[in-house]
Amino acid sequence: MRADAKRNRDRIVEVARLVFREQGYDAPLDEIAKRAEVGAGTLYRHFPTRDDLVDAVMQSWVDSVDTAVDKALAHEGDGRAVLMAWLETYVGLISLHRGGPAKITTAMGDPESPIRSKCQVLAGANQRVIERLTDDGVLRDGVEPLQLCRLVGGVATVADQSELDAPTVRSLLEVVADGLVRQP
Amino acid sequence: MRADAKRNRDRIVEVARLVFREQGYDAPLDEIAKRAEVGAGTLYRHFPTRDDLVDAVMQSWVDSVDTAVDKALAHEGDGRAVLMAWLETYVGLISLHRGGPAKITTAMGDPESPIRSKCQVLAGANQRVIERLTDDGVLRDGVEPLQLCRLVGGVATVADQSELDAPTVRSLLEVVADGLVRQP
DNA sequence: AACGATACGGAGAGTGTCTCCGTTTAGCAA
DNA sequence: TTGCTAAACGGAGACACTCTCCGTATCGTT
Incomplete structure (x- = not known):
């Protein structure tokens, strides 16, 4: 890739992150192009669809997911507390910008x-958590990573759209957590 | 309201229901106006925002919610089965058209x-179900109608967007149901 | 320095939303 | 029935956003 191309690409992603933070993932792409001081054509050449751009912006946290899992698994407390820690971390990760959970x-x-x-x-991260908690006998059998993605994604989507506060989100996640743990 | 106005309004709602069924709640409003054989101005006078129109289309099932609750509560089986019956009914109600759960x-x-x-x-319907199942000792204490709306709304939204099949949705709802029932 | 490949920019076409205002019509009163 | 007025109509067009096309500019190599 030519040097000027890379320069432009990087600047677009940088500006996009800013604009998405301000306005959510539905922000007009033309504004991003304008603020990055490139033509619309340049933006669309680098990122043919909005999701390509969103993907590039999200790339930054992908690398931190693994350490986030480690951190949640190291949470002190019983198995359910560990699960809750992970669920809250997960929601936080995908809720970085407005519209993120829905995306x-x-x-x-x-x-x-x-x-x-x-x-x-994300599914891989869930997989790790599930394996660990299943081994510990915390989770019931047959919990799938995708299932967890969907349940927590659903809660995060509602929370994002309704701008719920943390305690309210926690109460929803607690229902999910209780539904996932092995019934005593 | 003048007779011609009512005639047009009714026809718009009727056509909207059709178009929403075909294309989901994101269908272009101009097309609805065209197919209803009215000008765009007429449509927007009756329904200033898309949601006003969506609301009018949804009005039809509102009246059937109460009987749906009755039916679910009459479901044979234990308390958890009754709860599941209601959750599935609920998802079905709000998933009538694509984009409905998100709306x-x-x-x-x-x-x-x-x-x-x-x-x-819907919250009222949940209230009725919660009261009945709490009295029966099925649900744990402190379950709020809004909480139920959000949990099931989240599941329904994901299911709608990912076009999940019924068994997959059921598996998600079962986690929610298990999280809601009184832990033995 | 010259050249070809690569990338740029922004005008403009396409699509959907929504308003404005000149024209038409329903419904009432004389 | 006729006339009148308030209510309702319709659709052209302004606006906003998306996305493409192509003439122009730049990079990096020979």
């Missing part, structure tokens, strides 16, 4: 979505 | 939304 959950159902790779990362 | 859940967080009245009806 992720939609992508989960669309094999063509560029954001799909992010879903795989 | 409802968004409206739930927006006090200004015209669809808000529909949410109240």
Whole structure:
């Protein structure tokens, strides 16, 4: 890739992150192009669809998912507390910008979505948590990573759209957590 | 309201229901105006925002919610089975058209939304189910109607966007149901 | 320095939303 | 029936956003 191309690409992603933070993932792409001081053509050449751009912006946290899992698994307390820690971390990750949860959950159902790779990362993270907690006898059998993605994605989507506060989100996640743990 | 106005209004709603069924709640409003053989101005005078129109289309099932609750509560089986019957009914109600769950859940967080009245009806329905199942000792204490709206709305939204099949949706609802019932 | 490949920019076409205002019509009163 | 007025109509067009096309500019190599 030519040097000027890379320069432009990087600047677009940088500006996009800013604009998405301000306005959510539905922000007009033309504004991003304008603020990045490139033509619309340049933006669309680098990122043919909005989701390609969203994907590039999301890339930053992908690398931190693994350490987030480690951190949640190291949470002190019983198995359910560990699970809750992870669920809250998960919601936080995908709720970084407004519209994020919806984007992720939609992508989960669309094999063509560029954001799909992010879903795989999240599913992988869930996989790790599930394995650990199943071994510990905390989770009931048969919990699938995708199932967890969907349940928590659903809660995060509602929370994002209704701008719920943290305690309210926690009360929803607690129902999910209780539904997942092995019934005593 | 003048007779011709009512005639047009009714025809718009009728056509809208058809178009929404075909294309989901994101269908272009101009097409609805065209197919209803009215000018765009007429459509927007009767329904200033898309949600006003969506609300009018949804009005039809509002009246059937109460009987749906009765039916679910009459479901044979233990308390958990009754709860599951209701959850599935609920998802079915709000998933009538593509985009419906998202519309409802968004409206739930927006006090200004015209669809808000529909949410109240659904919350009322949940209230009835909660009261009955709490009396029976099935549900744990402190389950709120809104909480149920959000949890099931989240599941329905994901299911709608990912076009999940019934068994998959059921598996998600079962986790929610297990999280809601009194732990033995 | 010259050249070909690569990338740029922004005008403009396409699509959907929504308003404005000149024209038409329903319904009432004389 | 006729005339009148408030209510309702319709659709052209302004606006907003998406996305493409192609003439122009730049990079990096020979």
